[in-house]
Amino acid sequence: MNRILHSFVLETGAELLKAFRAPEFIFPTLGMPVAFYALFAIMLPGSNENAAGLLATYGVFAVMGPAIFGFGISVANERDKGWLDLKLAAPSQGFSYIGAKVFSTLLFSSISLIIIYLAAGFGAGVALPQSTWAMMLCVHLLATFPFILIGLSIGFTCSGNAAMAISNIIFLALAALGGLWIPMMLFPQSMQTFAQFLPTFHLSEIALFVLGATGERNIVYNLMCVGMMSIGLLVFTAIAWSKQRSH
Amino acid sequence: MIKYIFSIVSAVVIVMLITLVFILPTNKDSDNLQAPSAATSDNTLLLKNIRVFDGSKFIENTNVLVKEGLIAQISSSIDMQKLGDIDVIEGQNLTVLPGIIDAHTHSYGNALEDALRLGVTTHLDMFTSELGLLDSIGQRQNLQQTDKADLFSSGTLATVDGGHGTQYGFAIDTIKNIDEVAAWVTRRQQAGADYIKLVYMPNQQKVPSLDKQTAQEVIKQGHLLGLKVLAHISTYQAAKDLIEADIDGLVHIFADQVVTEEVVNLAAEKDIFIIPTLGVIASADQQNSSSQLLADGRISGILSAQQKQSLGASFEHSASGFDFAIAKQNVELFKQAGVTILSGSDSPNPGTAYGVSAYHEIVLLSESGLSNSEALAAATQDTATQFGLEDRGTIEVGKRADLVVIEGDPNLDIDTIFNLKYVLKNGFRIQQKLAQSNHGIAIESALLGDFENQGALQAKEGFSWGHTHDGYANGNSKATISQLDIIGVAGSGGLRVVANVESGFPYPWAGATVGDFSPPVIGVDISAYSHIAFDVKGTQGDYRVMSFTATATSIPPSQNFKVSQQWQRIRLPLSAFNGLDHSQLSGFAFVAGPALGEFEFVLDNVGLE
Numbered sequence: 001m002n003r004i005l006h007s008f009v010l011e012t013g014a015e016l017l018k019a020f021r022a023p024e025f026i027f028p029t030l031g032m033p034v035a036f037y038a039l040f041a042i043m044l045p046g047s048n049e050n051a052a053g054l055l056a057t058y059g060v061f062a063v064m065g066p067a068i069f070g071f072g073i074s075v076a077n078e079r080d081k082g083w084l085d086l087k088l089a090a091p092s093q094g095f096s097y098i099g100a101k102v103f104s105t106l107l108f109s110s111i112s113l114i115i116i117y118l119a120a121g122f123g124a125g126v127a128l129p130q131s132t133w134a135m136m137l138c139v140h141l142l143a144t145f146p147f148i149l150i151g152l153s154i155g156f157t158c159s160g161n162a163a164m165a166i167s168n169i170i171f172l173a174l175a176a177l178g179g180l181w182i183p184m185m186l187f188p189q190s191m192q193t194f195a196q197f198l199p200t201f202h203l204s205e206i207a208l209f210v211l212g213a214t215g216e217r218n219i220v221y222n223l224m225c226v227g228m229m230s231i232g233l234l235v236f237t238a239i240a241w242s243k244q245r246s247h
Numbered sequence: 248m249i250k251y252i253f254s255i256v257s258a259v260v261i262v263m264l265i266t267l268v269f270i271l272p273t274n275k276d277s278d279n280l281q282a283p284s285a286a287t288s289d290n291t292l293l294l295k296n297i298r299v300f301d302g303s304k305f306i307e308n309t310n311v312l313v314k315e316g317l318i319a320q321i322s323s324s325i326d327m328q329k330l331g332d333i334d335v336i337e338g339q340n341l342t343v344l345p346g347i348i349d350a351h352t353h354s355y356g357n358a359l360e361d362a363l364r365l366g367v368t369t370h371l372d373m374f375t376s377e378l379g380l381l382d383s384i385g386q387r388q389n390l391q392q393t394d395k396a397d398l399f400s401s402g403t404l405a406t407v408d409g410g411h412g413t414q415y416g417f418a419i420d421t422i423k424n425i426d427e428v429a430a431w432v433t434r435r436q437q438a439g440a441d442y443i444k445l446v447y448m449p450n451q452q453k454v455p456s457l458d459k460q461t462a463q464e465v466i467k468q469g470h471l472l473g474l475k476v477l478a479h480i481s482t483y484q485a486a487k488d489l490i491e492a493d494i495d496g497l498v499h500i501f502a503d504q505v506v507t508e509e510v511v512n513l514a515a516e517k518d519i520f521i522i523p524t525l526g527v528i529a530s531a532d533q534q535n536s537s538s539q540l541l542a543d544g545r546i547s548g549i550l551s552a553q554q555k556q557s558l559g560a561s562f563e564h565s566a567s568g569f570d571f572a573i574a575k576q577n578v579e580l581f582k583q584a585g586v587t588i589l590s591g592s593d594s595p596n597p598g599t600a601y602g603v604s605a606y607h608e609i610v611l612l613s614e615s616g617l618s619n620s621e622a623l624a625a626a627t628q629d630t631a632t633q634f635g636l637e638d639r640g641t642i643e644v645g646k647r648a649d650l651v652v653i654e655g656d657p658n659l660d661i662d663t664i665f666n667l668k669y670v671l672k673n674g675f676r677i678q679q680k681l682a683q684s685n686h687g688i689a690i691e692s693a694l695l696g697d698f699e700n701q702g703a704l705q706a707k708e709g710f711s712w713g714h715t716h717d718g719y720a721n722g723n724s725k726a727t728i729s730q731l732d733i734i735g736v737a738g739s740g741g742l743r744v745v746a747n748v749e750s751g752f753p754y755p756w757a758g759a760t761v762g763d764f765s766p767p768v769i770g771v772d773i774s775a776y777s778h779i780a781f782d783v784k785g786t787q788g789d790y791r792v793m794s795f796t797a798t799a800t801s802i803p804p805s806q807n808f809k810v811s812q813q814w815q816r817i818r819l820p821l822s823a824f825n826g827l828d829h830s831q832l833s834g835f836a837f838v839a840g841p842a843l844g845e846f847e848f849v850l851d852n853v854g855l856e
Binding site for chain 2: 009010012013014016017086087103107110111113114117118121122127128129132133134137166
């Protein structure tokens with residue numbers, strides 16, 4: 001056990017070090033959500049009225065980047081280069097490899113969230129009870145996990161180059177069609193129906209619920225959908241992972 | 248090295264996350280309220296270290312916890328830790344009263360909004376249209392956020408054809424003979440009436456009235472259905488008749504003579520209640536106390552155009568039988584004998600207004616033998632008790648959080664009740680500021696009519712000339728107007744008005760109007776002008792100019808003028824139209840009446856100066 005922990009700590013340290021040494025990857029994923037939020041919630045005239053509601057959805061957007069790109073592309077690359085095979089053959093545990101990536105992704109998501117929350121609180125003038133701030137932060141952090149699974153699925157199934165393209169497509173589709181950028185109610189009905197199949201939609205609904213935003217929502221339904229999607233992704237990832245191992 | 252990176256980065260990020268939660272702005276230090284939080288709902292709050300009038304007595308320096316629209320706790324010590332993040336009103340030098348109940352209103356138009364804005368959270372209506380009464384029952388039972396006071400009502404009133412109550416321009420269900428009474432009372436109950444009101448005005452020739460036997464039958468049938476029966480009376484004799492007939496309450500005090508000991512004792516023995524409506528009696532007796540209210544800076548800013556207009560209005564003539572001093576004396580005598588006195592305003596009669604007059608009535612009661620706390624109880628707990636309103640009227644655990652917070656101590660100085668600070672309805676704070684009123688644009692031309700050219704009667708900036716008469720209010724008067732070339736001043740064009748003023752409406756009128764009365768009426772701003780002036784000649788007699796505010800529907804403010812066979816120029820100061828909103832004038836009317844007869848007059852050179 002101690003050895004697993006030890007290797008997990010070292011793996012995570014290495015992941016972080018890699019990110020610090022290659023900031024060209026991490027800056028866009030951290031900078032884009034806050035830039036979008038600043039544009040839609042602060043700078044556009046009239047947008048400020050819904051700054052809190054937009055924080056709920058852009059918070060989901062903020063954790064998507066690190067999870068999908070961090071996992072999808074890096075796992076695919078490492079797989080491509082045979083580094084993954086080497087790792088699996090080495091005494092290092094599979095758990096610590098994945099665990100380190102999960103943990104460092106959470107850390108990047110946190111940083112991304114901190115930046116966007118600061119922009120909301122001090123730039124857009126959003127004021128909420130402390131308990132609501134804390135609850136929404138938790139929801140956003142937990143929202144990282146479904147995206148990690150999406151990233152892993154991409155990483156285990158695609159080659160490095162394909163992963164780059166597919167991650168981008170999935171990232172943009174989830175964000176735009178899930179209503180993270182523009183409130184869902186502005187969408188035509190058919191697109192609103194389609195959004196029901198996207199985890200981003202349900203996660204943002206959960207965040208909006210915690211916020212107490214206006215509108216009717218069935219929080220149990222949203223939680224169930226996210227749960228089912230996560231389980232589905234988990235199964236898919238597990239299969240891809242075991243194929244990888246047996247390969 | 249790598250080992251430390253993990254610990255350091257993790258620690259830094261976790262500390263940042265926790266710090267973030269604590270430094271982000273919360274609702275309290277920002278007035279930029281974004282979204283209502285799920286954690287603390289809006290109808291939950293604490294009134295801290297506040298003086299409480301609980302409906303009968305004062306409690307100094309206590310705390311009142313409102314939870315989801317209901318009063319949850321009243322105690323001198325309260326555990327702030329346990330309450331967590333909650334809206335707090337610091338009660339330093341503030342007093343919280345139960346929401347005021349106005350026990351005599353006629354609630355139509357924006358009555359319930361106007362009342363609630365001033366902290367009158369319940370209206371006991373004593374005659375209104377029965378449309379929508381059933382809806383109001385659902386309204387007053389829930390705890391939802393609302394901008395309206397709750398309504399209880401008698402529905403229509405028991406009167407005869409042509410009797411008091413039939414003059415307001417809409418048909419009402421009258422009682423033609425005594426056999427109809429049972430069915431009539433049942434219809435009231437089915438329409439959603441909470442109690443029965445009858446009009447009993449015997450021994451006078453002006454208007455027909457129910458006779459004594461029929462009035463007794465109304466009381467009997469009402470009681471059979473379990474409804475309280477209340478009566479409009481205006482004389483000692485009428486009151487005596489009905490107290491003997493087991494009436495539950497009188498909705499006015501009589502002011503024609505000082506009450507006898509016999510009747511006082513009978514009233515006490517029968518345990519009736521009286522809603523004196525001193526404010527409207529003061530107005531009928533031309534006491535002019537409402538002009539003080541209009542000028543009171545503490546409340547004038549939150550009065551709507553409708554409220555200002557009805558408050559500024561006055562009865563045309565001092566009516567006999569309304570002696571304000573006798574009214575106060577009678578209240579005092581009944582009170583001393585132990586008869587329950589309740590507070591009601593009878594708004595929006597001339598000189599009264601929704602909301603504000605309920606407070607004025609409390610002050611008048613405190614001048615008529617009631618102590619300050621008795622006068623407040625008359626507008627809260629006592630009224631709730633007499634009308635069986637179980638969920639309101641007191642500040643007790645479990646009661647509806649309809650609350651008024653005022654600055655000062657009304658136990659020492661009753662006038663402090665006008666220092667309105669906050670109003671809560673079902674625990675929700677009520678916005679006291681008026682919504683932005685529709686200011687009309689400034690009127691373009693001061694000339695309203697010189698009648699020189701063809702088409703002078705046609706609309707000009709929406710203003711056009713027309714005829715007006717009380718036929719719109721079920722009266723029988725008629726009027727015609729015509730523009731003629733040579734009848735005006737010095738042989739120029741003028742407007743000929745032929746008015747037949749007939750009886751049928753209490754204040755009959757007929758004549759000509761100028762203005763924009765076609766909906767949506769926005770009105771024009773005439774605040775740049777000080778007078779309306781016009782040339783007139785015609786049938787000798789008393790005439791008046793009525794003025795209309797776009798957003799008000801009550802009795803229009805008027806001024807009288809005399810006409811003779813000779814041309815004269817009349818100039819009336821606009822400021823003397825009491826209650827007219829100069830920023831949204833919809834027009835003027837030049838009419839004959841209320842004296843009956845045929846009148847013919849010519850108007851010329853009508854304009855603002």
